[in-house]
Amino acid sequence: MPTxxxxxNAQVPDAAGRFGxxxxxxxxxxxxxALDKLVEDYAAARADKQFQAELDDLLHNYVGRPSPLxxxxxxxxxxxxxxxxxxxxxxxxxxxxxxxNTLGQALLTLRMGKQRVIAETGAGQxxxxxxxACAHFGLDCVVYMGEEDIRRxxxxxxxxxxxxxxxxxxxxxxxTLRDAINEAMRDWMASVDTTHYxxxxxxxxxxxxxxxxxxxxxxxxxxIEQSRARFxxxxxxxxxxxxxxxNAAGMFYPFIEHTAVKLVGVEAGGRGRKPGDxxxxxxYGNPGVLHGSFSYVMQDEDGxxxxxxxxxxxxxxxxxGPEHSYWKDSGRVQYTxxxxxxxxEAFDALASNEGILPALESAHAIAEAMRLASxxxxxxxxxxxxxxxxxxxxxxxxxxxxxxxx
Amino acid sequence: xxxxxxxxxxLRSENRKALMPFVTAGDPDLEFxxxxxxxxxxxxxAICEVGIPYSDPIADGPVIQASYTRALEKxxxxxxxxxxxxxxxxxxxxxLVTMVSYAIIYRHGVEAYADxxxxxxxxxxIVPDLPxxxxxxxxxxxxxxxxxxxQLITPTTPQERALRIAATSSGFIYYVSVAGITGxxxxxxxxxxxxxxxxxxxxxxxxxxxxxxxQPEHVRLLSPVADGLIVGSAVVRRIAEAASNGRQATLAxxxxxxxxxxxxxx
Numbered sequence: 001m002p003t004x005x006x007x008x009n010a011q012v013p014d015a016a017g018r019f020g021x022x023x024x025x026x027x028x029x030x031x032x033x034a035l036d037k038l039v040e041d042y043a044a045a046r047a048d049k050q051f052q053a054e055l056d057d058l059l060h061n062y063v064g065r066p067s068p069l070x071x072x073x074x075x076x077x078x079x080x081x082x083x084x085x086x087x088x089x090x091x092x093x094x095x096x097x098x099x100x101n102t103l104g105q106a107l108l109t110l111r112m113g114k115q116r117v118i119a120e121t122g123a124g125q126x127x128x129x130x131x132x133a134c135a136h137f138g139l140d141c142v143v144y145m146g147e148e149d150i151r152r153x154x155x156x157x158x159x160x161x162x163x164x165x166x167x168x169x170x171x172x173x174x175x176t177l178r179d180a181i182n183e184a185m186r187d188w189m190a191s192v193d194t195t196h197y198x199x200x201x202x203x204x205x206x207x208x209x210x211x212x213x214x215x216x217x218x219x220x221x222x223x224i225e226q227s228r229a230r231f232x233x234x235x236x237x238x239x240x241x242x243x244x245x246x247n248a249a250g251m252f253y254p255f256i257e258h259t260a261v262k263l264v265g266v267e268a269g270g271r272g273r274k275p276g277d278x279x280x281x282x283x284y285g286n287p288g289v290l291h292g293s294f295s296y297v298m299q300d301e302d303g304x305x306x307x308x309x310x311x312x313x314x315x316x317x318x319x320x321g322p323e324h325s326y327w328k329d330s331g332r333v334q335y336t337x338x339x340x341x342x343x344x345e346a347f348d349a350l351a352s353n354e355g356i357l358p359a360l361e362s363a364h365a366i367a368e369a370m371r372l373a374s375x376x377x378x379x380x381x382x383x384x385x386x387x388x389x390x391x392x393x394x395x396x397x398x399x400x401x402x403x404x405x406x
Numbered sequence: 407x408x409x410x411x412x413x414x415x416x417l418r419s420e421n422r423k424a425l426m427p428f429v430t431a432g433d434p435d436l437e438f439x440x441x442x443x444x445x446x447x448x449x450x451x452a453i454c455e456v457g458i459p460y461s462d463p464i465a466d467g468p469v470i471q472a473s474y475t476r477a478l479e480k481x482x483x484x485x486x487x488x489x490x491x492x493x494x495x496x497x498x499x500x501x502l503v504t505m506v507s508y509a510i511i512y513r514h515g516v517e518a519y520a521d522x523x524x525x526x527x528x529x530x531x532i533v534p535d536l537p538x539x540x541x542x543x544x545x546x547x548x549x550x551x552x553x554x555x556x557q558l559i560t561p562t563t564p565q566e567r568a569l570r571i572a573a574t575s576s577g578f579i580y581y582v583s584v585a586g587i588t589g590x591x592x593x594x595x596x597x598x599x600x601x602x603x604x605x606x607x608x609x610x611x612x613x614x615x616x617x618x619x620x621q622p623e624h625v626r627l628l629s630p631v632a633d634g635l636i637v638g639s640a641v642v643r644r645i646a647e648a649a650s651n652g653r654q655a656t657l658a659x660x661x662x663x664x665x666x667x668x669x670x671x672x
Contacts, residue, residue, distance in 0.1 A: 024540060025537060026509070027464070029560045030560040030561075030582065032537050032563070033567075172468070190585055190586030289535070290462065291462070302483060302510060303460075303507070303509045303514065305462055
């Protein structure tokens, strides 16, 4: 593995949107002006104390932050090693970490004087979180969603509509998340003057990977404060699942320069190592260009994006945020993958030992944390980002377990 | 001087304009793409733009997207496309230029891609997802091989930036008529003529207009201010009819359409 110099948060991204060699901007010229404007408006918003105060107020009173840091005692006992603590993003309003980003970007939309928001969604969590933020602020909201995902995630589609959003089915390509992103970009090409695109993960062209990371960094910041308050030190290990990588980026970023803390990102290992059977670009892919950014990606030898698989719709994505690629190549974060089966076992373990149904995405991180806990000392501590709750996965789980109801 | 430079030097000296059709490589198959290129050039296409199918073309509208999807479903490969171009290029007097995503060039190897175009007699490339900030390395590689690297300017491009793009483009400048994706439009923006006229005064490079153009009416409006016009979706849509109408009839219909546009051009 190539080893670069130690990552330095202050230096990434640079003015060109690069995290080391990764990131940048590979987009049609039509979008460059909008992205340049977004860089400017975002910098002004970050420098504005009132913007931050408004966001903090919303995160506290509307989302319910800070989310608890919870010691999973029975799960810890079952694994027989390091203590397992859970950062409970599943207890946020709308049931996942996605709301941290959508509220921040919706506030930014208002600041830019735009009235219309577009978004993409795969599993529907980001779509619901965007529709929620738009309803809160009275913004018009259009969510692009692949036809295949609309079928798999019917309850979230209904929720978005209840929240006043228009859900536009995407029938091109593989009819999943990656096509929904393509379609949102196409909309934005013709609507940049009036519309903000609330991208849901740390992917896409600069400045999206930075904006989404910054709005999600509250996860890691709170974890650092809560760790110091609860056990007077930082955890030895922090684990998060990685699809596009927004919950992991938000959790890891504040820890990057605390080099004694080991960081592990868990990708979707799906059914196995063969291309098409997993969604693990950091584990099995190569650097390439997708959705406007240079990062690890699953492509064939011609640069065509591969189909990927995960039982978890939120991880079912062929690319990954460029900052994760930077952290991987620098060696600061270890990335691994977890199969559908192992994630399912972790789901059951957390449900039966702790009374918590995790999102299938988060179950991947739980699985790896359980595996590593048993190899660590009882005096050591692991924090896992429990990025979302599992209620949304009930029907998919029933299908996978061969249960029929209703 | 690339083949495209030579073409426009000669067209400008005769005060003539270029009509540039776009075809998708491999839709419905590479053999037919070759036939279509030969037919279009024999009917008067000055340059032929060849789209390399890509799985995630964010600048393209439904017609070109669908043609890419069809070609990829038939497993068209870059090597096959390059071989087809190598066969067709020496047979036609018009320069060929590839429209290709940077995702594909990067995976293939940027220098290797440029070498292969150069060895096969292809005149250049348009990389629609490579903005000017990311393009200096590729521009150098192209210049060293006499390949044109055509850059795009759009209605959202500020003037100062347009000048920077014009300074690094080669062959011609691709002026995108509308803020949006490719596809046929009945109405083009009213400011278009003024914008292109302004740009043409700022640069010695030829300026060609694309996106949305599909009617002789558009050609009459725009040809006085441009060096060339690019017609994409309207051609691709007619080629797609090969599946139901048969190949000979399709070749004739695409050729007739091109002639109807040419009649309005010069």
